[in-house]
Amino acid sequence: MPISKAQQISQTINSNWLFFKGDTAANEKVKWEKISLPHSFNTHDVMDDDPGYYRGKTWYKKTIYIPGSWSQKVIYLHFEGANQVATIFLNGKKVTQHTGGYNGFNVRLNDLLQFNPAGITVALAVQVDNSFDPDIPTLTADFTFFGGIYRDVRLNVYEKIHFRADDRAARSLYIATPAVTANSASVLIHGDIAGINAGSTPVSITHVLLDRDGKQIAKNEQLLKLKTGITPITAEFPQIANPKLWTPENPYLYRVVSTIRDGKTKKVLDELVNPLGFRWYQFTADKGFFLNGKPYKIWGTSRHQDNMLMGNALPDALHVKDLRLLKEMGANFLRVAHYPQDPAILEACDRLGLLACVEVPIVNTITESDAFYRNSKEMQVEMVRQNYNHPSVIMWTYMNEVLLKAPFKGQPKRQEVYYQNVVKLARSIDSLLQKEDPYRYTMLVFSSNYELFKRIGLLQVPQVVGWNLYNGWYTAGIEKFGEHIDRHHREFPQTPILITEYGADGDPRIRSLSPVRFDKSQEYETYFHKEYIKAIASRAYVSGGIAWNLADFNSETREEAMPHINNKGLLDIYRKPKDVYFFYQSYLLKQPFIRIGSRNWKLRSGTAESDQELSCRQQVEVYTNQQSEVTLSRNGRVIGTVSPTNGIAAFDVPFANGLNLLEAAVQSSGSTIKDAAEIDFLLLPMSLKSKTLPFSELNVSLGDNRYFIDENAHQVWLPEKEYQTGSWGYIGGEVYRIPNSSRHPYGSDKNILGTDYDPVYETQRTGIKEFRFDVPDGRYELSLHFAELISDQKREALVYNLDNKEARAEKQAERMFDVSVNGIKMIDQLGSGNYLVPETAYSTRLFLDVKDGKGIIVLFTPIKGETILNGIQLRKIY
Incomplete structure (x- = not known):
């Protein structure tokens, strides 16, 4: 028989809100800003040069209309997400408060309103506060805690008899597949029906299983009499023959249509449609992950939910776009990190074919308080119940790198108590997760401190151990990655392992022909991923690798080359693929694939091989999943033919001036x-x-071995080189390096104020004597760039900088020097007493005429301390 559809009402109320940033009562006379949802109040202050961003109280308000026809309905306001404490007021009266910024919550309106046939208007006000609170996870993390009502708000309207809608804001109908094989499958359904004044009302409950084409596969029907309040229900399809299996390659979705009908009139009172995918899976300690009985290597990424200058306030289409890009990369897994994300995410995982795990936002540290424990567990229950009916989800995750920043340093006894409280909370969460959902795995995600986790017993808690490892990035020795996981497998041979994070920064503007650790070049990022892929793929016991991260994301506390951005994405923050994304495509895609790796390095520069050979050779990698030879041509002429190795064919390309x-x-x-x-x-x-x-123009970054690309100005900043007669370069000095840092090969990790050219100003040659240009006669513009990198400003070493976790301050540099050009003093006594303000860019342009074939000699004469130079540019005017 055809399925009758209930006339449910679910409407977003995202338009025509008013917003005020500040701590004030919602009814005070303040200047309100007109906005629409989704909305965040931290879209821009997280990107400015002032440390920190607004974390405090804000207000949202709007008028909502409740028609008289809803007077006999049950009405809920549903918030998909508001970060992080939301207090709801109706007509000036506080009605509820929700804690936690990443799960949805409901507000039932019926008992709060006085209905009339003509309809009513209601003044809705929401105070949203993203202030730090020691009792609310997340406490600290390498991402930004954007505030606001940053997801949809809905009005949901139900009949008085309906599938319960207030079970932690989930519709109380939970569908599991306890037993699945290639030949048969079972379906188990449980939930609750809410009945307002139901009092022995007879109803029929039907569950119909439909295939992709809408054909009925099975039906379960039962009659029961409701009681007023909540009535539990269960149903089962004990044996579905020859189910079509859900896989990332073929995400076959069935639908379960669940309907409540009045037992007498047969009127449809409520109806829910849920996706259903038949699959079975297993994490093993010796042979990795199995999907539907076959070995299946997991490859995917984690994802943060923000976009540039939008914060977390994205329309659904941008969430789904991310997953399409992940799928197009060839991935089969998404780690929803480090918190539950928009409902559109898991809906897309089900539909597109991406296995997934979701986690509660306990990151870096905990607070040893009953309120923190209670909030952590409540978030966990909300997460599971709101996301239960997604076949893509195979695992619930918790506690990301929770001992990365352990408190009570120097107090070993007190610190040991803290460690055991972490273990106690982990066991409690793991137990609760298994109780809430016995059909999925649990995973705890660890950082690199193996000895500590082993000693305190935390490694023994979850069903799957996730490792976040950055050997070759935050710590030296990329080969130690394999040593780490081999040791864990040797000492805990019964524990399944998944690599949940690995990655390296790749600033889209930085390139290198000789990449080294922490130079932020796309070339080193790609090298890093190549090595990790090889290590993961060669170990059968490793269930898979989840790269960090799908796209660059905001982390306000970060400084470095691109301040406030974590550049470990395979896509940049605007979702433009980096080289490493193309490499993953060549490794993961099944359909024939070829891509020029550095295709986004569209603006290059370099020096001709000679005055007769007007070309510059630079390496270009071509990625392919084919085994036959790759041919590369430039402007129609074949450069060479190369057999690919591990999916890579490398060519030395003789680039000519202009378009290639x-x-x-x-x-x-x-x-x-x-x-x-x-x-x-x-x-x-x-x-x-x-x-x-x-000659026309030259841009040089001193103390640097990288290329910095400024596409907007159509300029390439070249690495420095020592002076050679007839050419250009520095004389004297040394490359600046951070004192007592084993991580940075050169340069600083500070945010240089007053510039967007941080990579140029973060590198420097100290003690430089001269810089020469053997240019022909003419008029020139010479630009000099300086930044004082040594400062007495105390800076907290960020938690992810594993080589230096201590707060550090340097002795303020005292320097003074003159700068002369062709024997004329152009800058007098430049130093810390005038323009060289610590951690601030200073540049000046000089104009000069070159005569008599003498070229340009820039002389740096020290008066006090050492001379410095960060960047130099020369442009011929005529």
């Missing part, structure tokens, strides 16, 4: 697949007085 069209081709099953990329190359003459390639 690269075309890569490989044979696949008798046909040719191709890719192309346009590279604009700014070729510099070997001899600056060259007649065949006249």
Whole structure:
């Protein structure tokens, strides 16, 4: 028989809100800003140069209309998410408060309103407070706690008899598949029906299982008499023959249509439609992960939910876009980290085919208080119940790197108590998760301190151990990654392992032909992932690898090359793929694939091989999943043909000045697949007085071995080099390095104020004597760039900087020096007493005429302390 549809009402009320940032009563006369939801009040202050961002009280208000026809209905306000404490007022009266910024919550309106046939208007006000609270997770983390009503708000309207809607804001109908094989499957349903003044009302409950085409596969029907209040229900499809299995490659979804009908009139009172996927899976300690009885390596990423200058306040389409990009990369898994995200995320995982885990936001530390424990457990229950009916979810996760920043340093006895309280909370959460959902795995996510986790017994708590490891990034020795997980497998041979984080920063503007650890280049990021993929793939006992992170994301406390942004994404913060994304495609995709790896390095520069050979050779990698030879051409001429190794064909490309069209081709099953990329190359003459390639412009980052790309200005900042006659370069000095840091190869990790060119100002040559340009006669513009990197400002070492966790301050530098150009003193006594303000960019432009073939000699004469130079630019005017 056809399924009758209930006339449910669920409408967003995102438009026409008023907003005020401040601690004031909602009815005071203040200047309100007109906004629409989703909305965050931290979209811009997290990106400015002032440390910190607004964490405090704000107000949202709007008028809602309740028609008279709803007077016999049950009405809920549903908030998908408000960070992090939301207090709800109706008509000036406080009605409820919700704690926690990442789960949904409901407000039942019926008992709060006086209905009339003409309808009523209601003044809704919401105080949202994202202040730090020691009793509310998350306490600290390497991401930004954006405040606001940043997800949808809905009015949901039900009949008086309905599937319960206030079970931690979940619809109380939970569907599990306790037993699945290739030949049969069982379905178990349990939940609650809410009946307002039901009093022995007879109802029929039907559950119909439909396949993808809408064909009825099974039906369960039962009659019962409701009692007033909550009536539990259960139902079962004990045996579904030959189920079509859900996999990431074929995410086959059934639907379960659950209906409540009046037992006498057959009127539909409520109806729910839930997705259902038949799959079975297992994490093993020796052979990794199995899906539907077959070995299945997990490959995916974690994801944060923010976009540039939007915070977390995204429309559903942008959430889904992220998952499409993840799927197009060839991934089969999403770690929803470090908190539950928009409902659209798991809906898309079900539909697109992405296995998933979701976690509660306990990160870095805990508070040893009953309120913290209570809030942690409540968030966990909300998370499970609101996300239960998603076949994509195979695991619930908790406590990310929870001992990364343990308190009570120097108090070993007190610290030991803290450790045991962490273990106690972990056991409590793990037990509660297994009670809430006995059909899915639990996972606790660890940082690198293996000895500590082993000693206190935390490694023994979860069903699956997740490792966040950054050997070769935060700590030296990329080979130690494999040693770490091999040790864990050797000492805990019964514990399944999943690599839940690994990654390296790749600033989209920074490139290197000789990448090194922590240079922030895309080339090192790609190298890092190549090595980790090899290590994970070669170990059968490792269930898989989850890269950190899908896209660059906001972390307000970060400084470094791109302040306030964590650049470990495979996509940049605007969702533009980096080189490493293309490498993953070549490794993971099944369909024929070829891509020029550094296709986004569209603006390059370098020096010609000679005044006769007007080209500059730089390496380009081509990624492919084909085994046959790859051919690369430039402007129609074949450069070479290379057999790929581990999916990579590397070429030395002779770039010419101007436009270079690269075309890569490989044979696949008798046909040719191709890719192309346009590279604009700014070729510099070997001899600056060259007649065949006249000099025009040069930009140099001192103390640097990288290329900094400024596409907006159409400029490439070259790595420094020592002076050679006829060319250009520095004389004297040393590369600046952070004192007592084993991590940074050169430069500083400070946010340089007053500039967006942080990578240029963070590197420096100290004690420089001269910089020379052997240019022809003419008029020139010379720009000099300085930044005092040594400061007595005390800076808290951020928790993720594993080589230095202590607060540190340096002795303020005292320096003074003159700068002369071609024998004329242009800058007198530059130093800490005037323009060299610590951690602040200072630049000046000088104009000069070069005569008599003398070129340009910039002389740095010390008066007190050492001379410095961060960047230098020269442009020929005529």
